[in-house]
Amino acid sequence: MTTRILDLPDVSYVLPGNRSCAGCGIGIALRQITAALEGRMVMTVPASCLTVLGGMFPIASVNVPWVNVAFPSTAAAASGIAAGLRATGREGEMTVLAMAGDGGTGDIGIQALSGAAERNEDFIYLCYDNEAYMNTGTQRSGLTPAGARTTTTWAGKRENPKDIPRIMEAHGIPYVASTSAAFPADVYDKVSKARGITGLRYIHMNTPCPSGWGFDPKDTVRLGKLAVDTGLVVLYEVERGVFRLTGRSASLAKSGKPRVPVSEYLATQTRFRGMKPEAIESVQTWVDERWARYVARDAGACD
Amino acid sequence: MSDDVSVMTGNEAAATAARLARVQVIAAYPITPQSPVVEQLAAWVESGELSAEFVAVESEHSAMTVCIGASTVGARTFTATSSNGLAYMTEQVWWAPGARLPIVMCVVNRAMAAPWNVLNDQQDSMSVRDAGWVQLFCRDNQEILDTTVQAYRIAERLHVPVMVCYDGFLLSHTMMPVAVPSPEQVDAFLPPFTQPFTVVDPADPRNVGPVVLADPRADETGAVRGGYMEIRALHHRALLDALTVIPETDAEYAAAVGRSWGGLLWEHLLDDAEVVLIAAGSLGTQLTLTVEALREQGVKAGVLGIRAYRPFPVEALREKLAGRRLALVFDKALSYGYEGPICSDLRGSMLGVEGAPAVFGAACGLGGRDVTPDDLAEAARRAIADLEAGARTRETDWINLHLEG
Structure with missing residues (x-):
């Protein structure tokens, strides 16, 4: 099932006037996530940007438990809530629905x-990956990409991010997906x-962050799409062990056209400013190897 | 209806109480000497003798978190831990009372590492005394069973969690006769748990435990709601209300089941006592032998046992201790660099009380170091001698310590 963006339900459990930053990818996605569950849900949320979005007592900005x-x-x-229910x-x-950021998921959680x-x-566990501890002021997480400057990696992070969806796959759970907040219909379909x-x-959602990444809030969707076009972010799902590329990543693989060089993506964000050519080259190699593996798996190869 | 008496360990008594309380969600992680509690419960869930969800989590932090999640949606929950396990879940030990969840946890008291030591003292639960739980200490296996059942009534009346503390190995692994009330007796005493309002309901959504500012703030209707301090003051008030609810619950339990444990404090040969020996847990049972021996030697000694450590029963202690000569507190824990926690709390509560006794402290039994009634009697005689030599205050007396050599 592929929903077109114009066919997304005209309903919002996310109320106007919430406290997310301008251009925050979470806000775009949360509307589709809650709509896909038709509000018949309970969310559990750790300390994170989402806590801020949810509002401060006694006012709440999201109309679900x-x-x-x-x-x-x-x-x-979430285990306790499910057991209690x-x-x-x-x-x-x-x-x-458990929903946490990249640090809350891949590091401390x-x-x-x-x-x-x-x-x-x-x-359902949904990780919104904005690639650093954004709520506390952009400190590096285990999911921060190589080259990104954060307030704890002033010269740029040296390590590539860890692959949490793959770690989750290794647990043998029934469903693992990777999506992006820049593709609301893809988010909606995967949550549905x-x-x-x-x-x-487990759903892993790349979530552009204007303040933490250093770009204009109007470019959230554009950058989210560009990340997919480079292969840095790949849309896919693994349903009962069967891998397939979805949406724009599937089209990209099928087209056989070259992916956008990562250097174009890196140039759009101040966090990558000053990255040395060899560091960019290293990220490109890392992305190319990963992309080849995804394409091979989509064609039926075992990982 | 007469109770069915079985010979069982303290851990089995705790598990039996959880079963009788019809707990709905149990989450736990193994640690000595607590493990047999949840092993037993897991077996009963597996066999169908207990209808509950058993969540075998990957850590104590998650054990308390599962209880938090399940309690939030209205299930009666149980967990148990010891020592480093309690320390590992400390973040959630604070969360549960802050979220006003009526979770019951048995803490099978064990020494804190480092160095490793699996034996008994009370440092673990003392280290979280300020978190906002009711803390009840048990002196034998019967009291463990009865207190754990009572704990649910207290927790659910006040919306605060209750920690039932009992000494590792000394009680947890020691067999004693325990009278087991019938399910009908317990059902009559303990009604099913129902949240006062449904906090998790898609038809009436609420944001539970959000960010709260320092000051009161208006809601969407303009009504002003409390800030963090108001929420904490209400929590504190609930703990103080426990000073009434704990004895009331004990009396209700006595009416339903036929056994009473004295509520906040218990006593032995206290009436005419001039020297009062004070402790929490099984050490109190030993002190009863000590005071009997001291009385044979002409010392008017009695025991005052601490059943409720939090809330601290200040008024009850003042009433029991005013007019005595000496209160000697035996702590199986220490605030390092100061003194035993019960001792300093007790001394503070005696300030300004007319006829207050001198309050001396002793540290004993750390890491399972044996404490005999004779050791305790000797410590009492030392304290009396110090008092008679004119001391009104004194450094902590370490009992049975062998630093030399």
Whole structure:
């Protein structure tokens, strides 16, 4: 099922006047995520940008049940909510959605997430990956890309980001997907599909961040798309172990056309300013190798 | 209806209480000496004797988090831990009371590392005394069972979590006869858990535990709602209300089940006592032998046992201790660089009280160091001698310490 952007439901559980930054990718995506679940859901959210978006007591900006939890605990909280709903006979009433940032998922939250995945707990975990600790002032995370300057990597991060979706795949959970906030219909379709699956469903969502990455808020969607066109971000899903590219990444692979060089993408953001040519070359090599693997898997090769 | 008496360990008594309380979600991670509690519960869930969700989490942090999540949606929850496990979940030990969730946790008291030591003292639960839980200490296995059942009633009345503390190995692994109330008796005492309002309902969505500012703030209707301090003041008030609710619950339990534990404090030979020995947990049971021996030697000694450590029963202590000569507090924990926690709390509560006794402290039993009734009697005689020599204050007396050589 592929939904066209014009066919997305005209409903919003995200209220006007929320506290996200101008151009924040989370706001675009959250509308589709909550719409895909038709509001029949409970979210659990750790300390993150999303906490800020949700509003400050006694005013809330999102019209679905929302349970704030401690930073490392998102997946365990979702496990507890799911267990509590089962124990009280309400598990059919709503989908449990855990939603955390890249640091909350891949760094401090990975232990609880790995435990929940191994137990195949019944919830959707969506990581909005804005590639650093944006809520605390742009410190590097394990998912910050190589070359990015953050407030703890002043000369640019030296390491490539860790591949959390692949780690999640290794847990053998029923559904793993990679999407981008710049593709609302892709987000909507993947959350809709995940909704119909039982067990732990993991969705990784690249989420452009104007303030942390250093670009004009009007360019969020443009940069999100450019990231996909370079192959830095790849749209795909792994359903019960079967991998396939989706949307723009599938078209890109099928077209056989060259991908946009990563240097073009890196040049759009101040966080990559001053990156040395050899560092850019290293990122290009890393992306090329990954892309070749995704294309091969899409064609049926085992990873 | 007469109770069914079984011989069981403290851990089995705790597990039995959780089963009788019809807990709905259990989450736990193994740690000595707590593990048998949840092993037993896992077996009962597996066999169908207990209808509950058992979530075998990957850490204590997640154990408390699962309880937080499940309690938020209205399930009755249980976990148990010890020592480093409690320390590892500390972030969530603060979250649960802040979120006003009526979780019950057994803390099987064990020494904190480093160095490693699996044996008993009370440093673990003392280290989180300020987090906003009710902390109840048990002196034997029967009290563990009865207190754990009572804990749910207290927690759900006040919307604060309750920590049931009992000594590792000394109680957790020691067999004693325990009278097990019938499910009907417990059901009559403990109604099913229902949240006062449904916090997780898509038809009435709420943002639970959001960012709260320092000052009160208007909601969308213009009504002013409390800020962080108001929320914390209400939490504190709930803890103070526990000073009434704990004895009331004990009395209700006595009416339903036929056993009472004295509420906030308990006592032994206290009436005419001039020297009062004070402790929490199984050490109190030992002190009963100590005071009996001291009385044979002509010392008017009695025991005042701490059942509720948080809230700290200030008024009850003042009432019991005014007019005595000496209060000697035995702590199985220390605030390093100061003194035992019960001792300093007690001394503070005696300030300005007419006829207040001298308050002396002793540290004992750290890391499972044996404490015999004779050791305790000797410590009492030392304290009396110090008092008679004119001391009104004194450094902590380390019992049975062998630093030399």
